[in-house]
Amino acid sequence: MPSIPHPRVLCVDDDEDSRLMLTTLLRLALIEAKAVGTAAQALSSIQAERFDMYLMDAWLPEIDGFELCRRIRDFDRDTPIIFFCGAAYEADKKRGVRWEPMRT
Numbered sequence: 001m002p003s004i005p006h007p008r009v010l011c012v013d014d015d016e017d018s019r020l021m022l023t024t025l026l027r028l029a030l031i032e033a034k035a036v037g038t039a040a041q042a043l044s045s046i047q048a049e050r051f052d053m054y055l056m057d058a059w060l061p062e063i064d065g066f067e068l069c070r071r072i073r074d075f076d077r078d079t080p081i082i083f084f085c086g087a088a089y090e091a092d093k094k095r096g097v098r099w100e101p102m103r104t
Helices: 016-028 039-048 065-073 090-098
Strands: 008-012 032-036 053-057 081-084
Touching: 008 016, 008 039, 016 032, 032 039, 039 053, 039 065, 053 065, 065 081
Parallel strands: 008 032, 008 053, 053 081
Antiparallel strands: none
16 A cells, blocks of 8 residues: 655744744644745745645745745745734735735
């Protein structure tokens, strides 16, 4: 009987403790997890590997999670993306759903 591959999740968070917590919880659920600390590392990983889901902080240094999402969607329209963030502003929620840069 062939083994079923575990789902693969890329976690993107600049906080090392959060990355450790996320990958530990996912691995306990038998989900293969890779964690990176920047949007640039995430894009590099996505171009080199296949993931079944992206789990990312909305607030990242240099390139925020919203812009990272837009860049991912330029070449991957189907893989689910889940945002998490310490702040839950209504504007951020709407921006995350639209996948477009916030207008000021």
